[in-house]
Amino acid sequence: MAEQLIVGAGLAGLVAAITLARKGYDVRVLDKYKTVGAQPERWPMVDVTPMIPRAMSSYLDIPVGEPQVKPCKQLNGYFWGNPFHVPIERSNLCVVERGPRKTGLDGYLLEVALAEGVKVEFEEGVFGQGAIAKLPADTIIATGLYADVFDALEIPYVMGWCYGAKGRGDREAEAAIYFGDYTNDYAYWSNINGIESVLFFTRNPIKDSDLETFTRELESTEGVRVDEWLYGYGPTPTAKFSNPRLFASDKILAGTISGMMEPFALFGVHGALVSGKIAAMAVEDRAAGLREFRQQLTTWKRMLLNRKVYNKMPVAMRRMAVVTLNNILGSTGDVGARMLAGAFHAVPGYMRQKKGQT
Numbered sequence: 474m475a476e477q478l479i480v481g482a483g484l485a486g487l488v489a490a491i492t493l494a495r496k497g498y499d500v501r502v503l504d505k506y507k508t509v510g511a512q513p514e515r516w517p518m519v520d521v522t523p524m525i526p527r528a529m530s531s532y533l534d535i536p537v538g539e540p541q542v543k544p545c546k547q548l549n550g551y552f553w554g555n556p557f558h559v560p561i562e563r564s565n566l567c568v569v570e571r572g573p574r575k576t577g578l579d580g581y582l583l584e585v586a587l588a589e590g591v592k593v594e595f596e597e598g599v600f601g602q603g604a605i606a607k608l609p610a611d612t613i614i615a616t617g618l619y620a621d622v623f624d625a626l627e628i629p630y631v632m633g634w635c636y637g638a639k640g641r642g643d644r645e646a647e648a649a650i651y652f653g654d655y656t657n658d659y660a661y662w663s664n665i666n667g668i669e670s671v672l673f674f675t676r677n678p679i680k681d682s683d684l685e686t687f688t689r690e691l692e693s694t695e696g697v698r699v700d701e702w703l704y705g706y707g708p709t710p711t712a713k714f715s716n717p718r719l720f721a722s723d724k725i726l727a728g729t730i731s732g733m734m735e736p737f738a739l740f741g742v743h744g745a746l747v748s749g750k751i752a753a754m755a756v757e758d759r760a761a762g763l764r765e766f767r768q769q770l771t772t773w774k775r776m777l778l779n780r781k782v783y784n785k786m787p788v789a790m791r792r793m794a795v796v797t798l799n800n801i802l803g804s805t806g807d808v809g810a811r812m813l814a815g816a817f818h819a820v821p822g823y824m825r826q827k828k829g830q831t
């Protein structure tokens with residue numbers, strides 16, 4: 474049986490592992506932490522992403538759905554203080570539990586991988602350029618949002634900052650999104666399976682007073698109280714139009730490090746799952762893998778350009794753009810909902826899974 478090594482037991486690494494184990498490979502996955510889910514300090518946490526679970530399940534040939542992934546029932550928007558019902562009805566927005574619990578997507582994929590005979594070795598990190606270079610050719614590198622591996626592979630990135638908080642919540646599959654002067658990015662709150670997360674993104678370090686302003690807004694709008702923020706940062710593969718790449722010398726990349734992250738709002742879950750399958754494909758046929766990789770990223774450069782323009786806008790113009798767009802979405806009923814659904818086509822792999830299978 475041919476051996477296959479994968480570094481990173483995250484979404485992309487585990488999908489690649491399951492796919493290759495089913496093809497008869499003897500798959501070994503190495504991860505630096507004690508268990509799956511990355512970022513142990515944040516477990517369990519909640520992500521939000523556009524996804525059609527049925528299409529994803531059929532593309533991966535792995536059932537993806539409840540309880541790990543649930544359709545988002547309601548999305549409240551707060552744009553510079555203006556409350557807004559975001560028309561997500563046609564958008565396939567989903568809420569996803571992350572982390573090692575069985576109800577978490579990472580924990581679930583680990584269970585499937587183990588059942589397929591994949592060997593997963595924890596606390597076995599691979600660090601530094603030399604160690605990565607020594608790995609066998611075609612090793613899949615699926616290490617997610619960790620700058621040391623980007624540096625080792627000389628992949629450019631933009632650092633993103635994030636404040637997170639987690640707690641228990643009794644609302645289910647709801648979310649709220651916030652834009653305001655307190656960040657040049659956005660923040661969101663969401664919940665699933667009895668847990669809730671708040672994430673406050675920013676592309677620059679921010680002042681304590683900005684975080685305090687947002688904390689007050691969150692409590693007054695959704696009744697969510699945060700007593701302690703957890704600070705973090707990580708690389709996003711959005712530095713250059715040439716960021717997306719399936720290969721780094723003789724290694725195969727999967728997940729965020731391959732650029733499979735939507736560059737405007739940084740949705741990474743969908744692309745990571747899709748790219749796990751593509752990396753597995755590339756092990757057997759590099760050219761076929763590359764064709765599929767490119768097909769799943771057709772809107773990536775346009776979205777990065779949008780983001781670069783947005784970053785350069787003065788705050789007043791940004792505010793006008795977001796509020797105007799949302800007024801249009803909100804006042805045009807069904808058309809607004811369709812427009813929003815259309816915007817999600819920029820997420821790597823979203824709505825392109827059928828084509829990818831042919």
Ligand SMILES: Cc1cc2nc3c(=O)[nH]c(=O)nc-3n(C[C@H](O)[C@H](O)[C@H](O)COP(=O)(O)OP(=O)(O)OC[C@H]3O[C@@H](n4cnc5c(N)ncnc54)[C@H](O)[C@@H]3O)c2cc1C
Nearest residue numbers: 481483484485505520521598599617728729740741742745
């Ligand atoms: C705070 C935060 C909030 C987010 N929110 C959302 C969201 O709401 N929606 C969304 O779509 N995306 C979100 N993302 C992005 C999304 O989580 C990632 O894009 C996605 O998890 C990437 O999957 P992956 O398989 O590439 O990496 P991961 O799932 O992160 O897995 C990488 C794995 O590699 C391991 N690893 C790392 N370095 C090494 C090493 N040197 N040696 C061995 N193992 C290593 C890690 O331990 C981890 O298990 C968020 C990211 C963060 C950080």
